[in-house]
Amino acid sequence: MSDRDLFPETIETDRLRLERLDEAITVLEQYDHVKVGAPHVDGVTEHMTWSPHETPNETKEFLDGVTEGWENGDRVEYAIVPREDEPLAGEYAGSAGMGIDWDRRTGTLGMWLRKPLWGRGYSGERAAAFLRLAFDRLDLDVVGVTHLPDNEKSRRAIEKYVDRFGGRREGRFRNFDTHLDEGPVDSVRYTISRDEWAANRPEDSAVRFE
Amino acid sequence: MTDHDLFPAAIETERLRLRQLDRGTVGTLDLYEITGRSETIEEETRYLTMEPHDTPEETRDMIAGAEDQRENADGAVYAVYPREGESGAGEIAGTTSLTCLWDRREARPGIMLRKRFWGRGYSGERAMALMKLAFDRLDLEIFSPAHFDGNENSRRAIEKYVGRVGGQYEGVLRNWVPDGDEIHDLHRYSVSRAEWGANRPADLAVEFGDGEVANDE
Numbered sequence: 001m002s003d004r005d006l007f008p009e010t011i012e013t014d015r016l017r018l019e020r021l022d023e024a025i026t027v028l029e030q031y032d033h034v035k036v037g038a039p040h041v042d043g044v045t046e047h048m049t050w051s052p053h054e055t056p057n058e059t060k061e062f063l064d065g066v067t068e069g070w071e072n073g074d075r076v077e078y079a080i081v082p083r084e085d086e087p088l089a090g091e092y093a094g095s096a097g098m099g100i101d102w103d104r105r106t107g108t109l110g111m112w113l114r115k116p117l118w119g120r121g122y123s124g125e126r127a128a129a130f131l132r133l134a135f136d137r138l139d140l141d142v143v144g145v146t147h148l149p150d151n152e153k154s155r156r157a158i159e160k161y162v163d164r165f166g167g168r169r170e171g172r173f174r175n176f177d178t179h180l181d182e183g184p185v186d187s188v189r190y191t192i193s194r195d196e197w198a199a200n201r202p203e204d205s206a207v208r209f210e
Numbered sequence: 211m212t213d214h215d216l217f218p219a220a221i222e223t224e225r226l227r228l229r230q231l232d233r234g235t236v237g238t239l240d241l242y243e244i245t246g247r248s249e250t251i252e253e254e255t256r257y258l259t260m261e262p263h264d265t266p267e268e269t270r271d272m273i274a275g276a277e278d279q280r281e282n283a284d285g286a287v288y289a290v291y292p293r294e295g296e297s298g299a300g301e302i303a304g305t306t307s308l309t310c311l312w313d314r315r316e317a318r319p320g321i322m323l324r325k326r327f328w329g330r331g332y333s334g335e336r337a338m339a340l341m342k343l344a345f346d347r348l349d350l351e352i353f354s355p356a357h358f359d360g361n362e363n364s365r366r367a368i369e370k371y372v373g374r375v376g377g378q379y380e381g382v383l384r385n386w387v388p389d390g391d392e393i394h395d396l397h398r399y400s401v402s403r404a405e406w407g408a409n410r411p412a413d414l415a416v417e418f419g420d421g422e423v424a425n426d427e
Contacts, residue, residue, distance in 0.1 A: 103388040141393065142385040171381020174400045175314045175352040184314045184351065191384045 006138070007076045008209035013125050015086050018078035021095050022066045025079055031059040033092065033114070040115035044094075047151030048112065049179045066097075075099045076133075080113065080126070093117050096126045098134065098143075105141040106191075107134040118153065124161035129207045131165060135194050137209070142194070143167075146177065146187040158190055166200040167192030216348060217286035217308070218418035223339050225296050226332060228288035228306065231276035236289045236302075242269040244302055250325040257361035258322055259389050276307075285309035285318075290336060292327070303327040308340050315351035317344035328363065334371035339416045341375065345406045347418065352400050353377075358387065359395040368399055376409040377401030 011018040034041060036052040045052055053059050069075025077097035082089050094113035101108070109130055111123060127145075134140045145162070147154035149172060162168070169190050176187035219235075221228040229235050246263035248254065255262055263269050276287035287307040292299050304323035311318065319340050321333055337355065344350045355372065357364035359382065372378070379399050386396035 104385050104393060106385050144384075169381075170383060171379075171398075173380045173383075173398060174354070174402065175316050178313050184316070189381070189383070193384065 006073050007070065008133070008137075010210045011078065011129050011133070012083075012206075012208040012210070013129050014206050015083055015120075016122060016125060016129075017081045017083055018096060018126070018129070019081060020070070021077040021079045021097075022063050022070070024081075025063075025092060027056055027060045027063055029092065030063060031056040034059060043115055044112050047148045047154065049148070049177055049185065051181050069099070073100070074102065080111075080122070082117065082122075087116055087120075088114065096130070098130050100138065100140070105139075107138070107140050107143045109143060109145040121157075123154075123157040124164070127161045128165075128202060128205060131192065131197050131201070132205065132207050133209070135197050140194070142191050143197075144189060144191045146189045148177075149186050149188055155188070162190045162192060164200065165192045166196035215280070216283055217280055218343070218347075218420070220419040221288065221339050221343070222293070222415075222417040222419065223335050224415050225293055225330075226303075226335055226339075227291045227293055228336065228339065229291065230280065231273045231287045231289055231305070233270075233273055233277070236273065238266055238270045238273060240302055241273065241289065241305075242266040244304065244324055245269050245272065248324060254322060254325055257358040257364065258320075259387060260322060279309075283310065283312075290321075290323070290332065292332075296330075298327065303332065306336050306340070308343060310344075310348065310350065317348065317350045317353050319353065319355050331367075333364075333367040334374075337368075337371045338375075338411065338414055341401060341406055341410075342414065342416050343418070345403050351403050353406070354398060354400045356396050356398040359397065365397065372399045372401055374409065374411075375401050376405040 009020045031053060032038060034053050036054055038052065041052045066075070066077040069077065075097060077095055079092055080094045080096055081091065082093055094111065096111040098107045098109050107130070109127060111126060113122060131143055134143045145158055147158060167190055169188070172186055172188045174186050175184040177185050179185050217230060219230050242263060246266065246269060251262040279285050279287065285308050287305055290303045290306055291301065292303055304321060304327065307320040309318045309320070319337060321336065323332060341353050344353050355368045357368060377400055381398065383396045383398060385393045387394040
């Protein structure tokens with residue numbers, strides 16, 4: 001059970017199961033969810049820095065990047081699978097990842113979720129699991145997250161868990177990120193430090209790494 | 211005068227002359243006087259990632275690095291000289307740089323000044339020149355100065371010139387600059403092209419040259 005690798009292959013929370021993405025899904029399965037015209041994909045990507053994929057080759061490059069990040073130890077990406085009694089239980093419901101900048105000892109969170117699952121607090125539940133991974137297992141100093149300025153849904157979800165774990169909004173930084181197709185974009189950034197996590201970590205956390 | 215380089219070889223402001231670091235124009239040993247031998251070097255580099263140079267070879271590498279950077283169009287580094295009428299005219303007062311992040315249309319300035327030239331407003335004066343370079347010549351969108359947490363002198367200098375052209379303080383990026391055993395928090399500011407357009411000083415006296423400008427001395 002106890003896995004001594006850097007990254008766990010699976011993570012379980014109360015309501016979610018996270019599975020290493022490049023092993024949980026094939027290129028064509030992933031493409032069906034993120035391609036141009038896929039259900040809700042425009043809503044999902046509207047306020048993200050990527051656009052719906054136009055060819056399965058884009059999806060392949062994305063998944064190759066996931067494998068590479070895993071092997072280099074600088075990025076993890078998991079498929080989100082809702083557990084029993086949740087809507088879409090057992091199905092592929094989106095992905096959640098963390099890029100790791102070891103020089104800055106900083107993890108940066110990212111996530112997208114299929115629309116029927118929005119508004120259920122999954123973002124905060126997944127964030128709590130990644131904070132445990134970042135601080136307790138990877139010994140990082142800071143976990144950060146950003147959203148585009150007009151992404152109100154992400155703003156609310158992020159503010160909620162950043163506040164809960166004692167972190168802070170750092171500010172709105174201009175031309176701080178680049179959209180894959182549209183060039184530079186402003187970014188609103190938040191961070192939670194290891195000390196803030198230690199002072200505010202949930203006692204009843206039901207997170208399991210395997 | 212034709213100039214095919216993105217970055218002018220020389221820039222003149224009211225009180226300063228900037229010359230691009232280049233083995234032909236800036237003497238390695240002259241620069242080493244401030245990067246290595248200055249008695250106040252510890253204080254001058256305390257809030258910079260730059261470490262004092264132990265040998266002139268490090269200074270030579272710094273100049274070679276600046277030449278590479280210019281050739282790759284990643285940015286430029288200039289030596290800063292006070293002009294005639296200033297105390298210390300003709301000496302190297304420090305260095306300043308402009309780094310271009312083209313995919314973000316962003317220009318990041320940097321500066322290192324010898325202590326005896328502090329408090330004269332040189333930082334703001336060269337910032338105006340670098341903004342003119344970034345916006346008018348390089349067509350960038352954002353000019354983004356920053357300083358480490360705790361660097362009060364830079365904070366005051368940046369607040370003053372950013373405020374003057376209508377820019378803003380954005381916030382502090384935690385754990386942003388790895389530096390040996392430490393990782394510094396970074397306070398970031400920005401001026402947009404629109405803010406520059408609306409607030410640029412009407413009487414701004416900045417000249418870009420090809421490096422053949424006559425010496426005053």
